[in-house]
Amino acid sequence: xxxxxxxxxxxxxxxxxxxINCTYQTSGFYGLSWYQxxxxxxxxxxxxxxxxxxxETGRFSSFLSRSDSYGYLLLQELQMKDSASYFCAVxxxxxxxxxxxxxxxELSVKP
Amino acid sequence: EAQVTQNPRYLIxxxxxxxxxxxxxxxxxxxxxxxxxxxxxxxxxxxxxMNVEVTDKGDVPEGYKVSRKEKRNFPxxxxxxxxxxxxxxxCASSPSRAGDxxxxxxxxxxxxxx
Numbered sequence: 001x002x003x004x005x006x007x008x009x010x011x012x013x014x015x016x017x018x019x020i021n022c023t024y025q026t027s028g029f030y031g032l033s034w035y036q037x038x039x040x041x042x043x044x045x046x047x048x049x050x051x052x053x054x055x056e057t058g059r060f061s062s063f064l065s066r067s068d069s070y071g072y073l074l075l076q077e078l079q080m081k082d083s084a085s086y087f088c089a090v091x092x093x094x095x096x097x098x099x100x101x102x103x104x105x106e107l108s109v110k111p
Numbered sequence: 112e113a114q115v116t117q118n119p120r121y122l123i124x125x126x127x128x129x130x131x132x133x134x135x136x137x138x139x140x141x142x143x144x145x146x147x148x149x150x151x152x153x154x155x156x157x158x159x160x161m162n163v164e165v166t167d168k169g170d171v172p173e174g175y176k177v178s179r180k181e182k183r184n185f186p187x188x189x190x191x192x193x194x195x196x197x198x199x200x201x202c203a204s205s206p207s208r209a210g211d212x213x214x215x216x217x218x219x220x221x222x223x224x225x
Contacts, residue, residue: 045213
């Protein structure tokens with residue numbers, strides 16, 4: 001089967017840097033994506049890594065290592081509004097492009 | 112504005128009473144999908160569609176039906192809802208099945224079946 005594992009909760013303080021890890025077991029996929037969700041609202045797309053390496057978008061960066069079946073989302077200069085759930089996801093080659101999500105990591109940013 | 116529109120946002124219904132949750136996107140996306148989100152279980156795919164008249168089951172299709180008669184619309188039908196279908200539902204669309212384009216999600220439908 002295919003699965004993605006993330007920590008369930010992470011806590012950090014305003015202004016700090018936090019890394020949310022995602023390890024996966026999947027036979028083939030297009031790349032690793034990250035989504036943010038606030039309080040049961042619509043998940044919003046943050047980033048996508050098709051190739052190994054680091055992708056940077058403002059305060060957020062995402063990393064993928066296919067050889068290690070591992071990726072992470074790095075959030076810098078944390079703000080209170082970054083408190084949300086973060087999901088890693090992959091799109092499987094052999095399942096019609098189905099987007100498979102991890103269980104999500106709830107990030108709490110404290111003052 | 113590019114968006115995915117779901118209706119209704121909230122719905123309380125009784126067991127066995129057929130209902131439809133509508134989903135419409137204005138981005139000409141080929142790929143559409145329905146997810147349900149439950150505490151501790153994350154987002155699980157119910158059905159997906161790769162184009163008009165092309166639909167397939169996701170991970171939890173039991174008790175649901177879909178149709179894709181037009182590219183923009185992808186309704187979710189619960190023929191005989193049961194309490195275990197109480198959940199938060201999301202419709203999503205994407206330009207293609209590949210991963211480089213993110214999904215755009217609707218605002219969600221919170222369904223309670225009593």
